[in-house]
Amino acid sequence: MKRRKRWLAAIMAAVMSMTLAACGGGAATSGQTTAAGSTEAPDTKAAADTKAPAEGGKTVITLWHAMGGVNGEATEALVKAFNESQNEIEVKSEYQGTYDDLITKLKAAMQSGNMPDVCQMYDIGTKFMTDSGYAIPVQDMFATTNFDPSTVMNIITSYYTVDGKQMSMPFNVSTPMLYYNKDVFKAAGLDPNTPPKTFDEVLEFSKKIVESKAAPVGYAQAIYGWFFEQQIAGQGKYYANNENGRKAPATEVDFLNNGAGLKIFETWKKLMDSGYAANYGSTTADTQTAFFSGQTAMIIESTAILKNATASSDFEIGTGYLPKIDASAADGGVIIGGASLWMMDNKDEAKKNAAWKFIEFTTTPDSQATWSMSTGYFAVNPKAYETPAMKDFIAQNPNFTTAINQLKDTPVNGYTAGVLSGVATESRKLFNEAMEKTYDGTYTPEQAIDFLAEKVNAAIANYNSSTK
Helix, strand or coil: CHHHHHHHHHHHHHHCHHHHCCCCCCCCCCCCCCCCCCCCCCCCCCHHHHCCCEECCEEEEEEEECCCHHHHHHHHHHHHHHHHHCCCEEEEEEECCCHHHHHHHHHHHHHHCCCCCEEEEEHHHHHHHHHHCCEECHHHHHHHHCCCHHHCCHHHHCCCEECCEECCEEEEEECEEEEEEHHHHHHCCCCCCCCCCEHHHHHHHHHHHHHCCCCCEEEECCCCHHHHHHHHHHCCCCCEHHHHHCCCCCCCECCCCCCHHHHHHHHHHHHHHCCCEECCCCCHHHHHHHHHCCCEEEEEEEHHHHHHHHHHCCCCEEEECCCECCCCCCCCCCCCEEEEEEEECCCCHHHHHHHHHHHHHHCCHHHHHHHHHHHCCCCCCHHHHHCHHHHHHHHHCCHHHHHHHHHHCCCCCCCCCCCCCCCHHHHHHHHHHHHHHHHCCCCCHHHHHHHHHHHHHHHHHHHHHHCC
């Protein structure tokens, strides 16, 4: 325990940027510091207040999560369903605010010894959680209940697998995709059922849309580092060396040397300079609003906003795969975003087993079908899509099929597993700065990518030195 506390004290300074560097204000999408669709909810009591040893003979465990609004209601419904499914365990669910709020509170709980038993953690917190030594790998529990790891799609579990071991269980999962206005496509003489597949086509379509006056703007995308990471993976390239930090801890970025980063900056700069696209900044809600209001005909966003997009728009929405920078990259694909459930090591065997049984329950077909239909996130268990309720839902929401198929078509490899980094949030903030300066002409694409690589490399070095 002393070793873990010394490690935590050393790393706090290195990872503090994770709690300060929000990737865009306002509404957020998967991979950002606020869960998609969340709204603020009252804070809850600390885990220590609710961790009674038993109630009516039940083992009581605590779940910390960052799901507010509609997603919070779905989380509470999932917890209630588990509690009612058996009489041995009671899960007490506690909302902790945004993802950044949650990780800040968890760090304090690690020091005080009052950790929850199960903790939701956003994707980019994976390196921190693994390095902390306070988490129990979920794979260590598989044999206790004969859990079949193929229950969850391997393209999803690959993100949360470190050194060959699955560390946590995917919970709320999404990927980015293209959203477009079918009414505008028709007005511009474009096929409303054929979205662009590459950024060259995005530019071509945007030109037709603007010049036909079907919409003021053809395309827009928020300045958001998650999209940058996606396009690196889409080219079949690594973000960082040592195979994205999964073969060994990353020591520097790879996107500078492999050319993937520069190609992205050049492509997006060309698109924005064309006059047919627009930049609404790093607040993702602003880009979403421009789309919902008909100001722009196309955006890229998380699959998790699909329900909100449909409800917020008075036109027919179409969806397509995330446009590619390089269409010839056969090994490329999308990276998952969102968050997963982690088991915290409280040195209590009964609570550990109870925590695992709850996590296992969240992966069942019925649980996943209900969760997906309620929130818009993926069902991580393929069998969820075979349930009658889910089949009816997809039939009524055909755009949901795009997200499912895109994930199925993504190859499972080191590129699409995503970068394992202890400075991911800081890196995304640095990307925002570099991209903004590229769009306004302060930096050329070459200068921007050099700036980004230098700053991220320094952050990685600082993190690595603090964890030795």
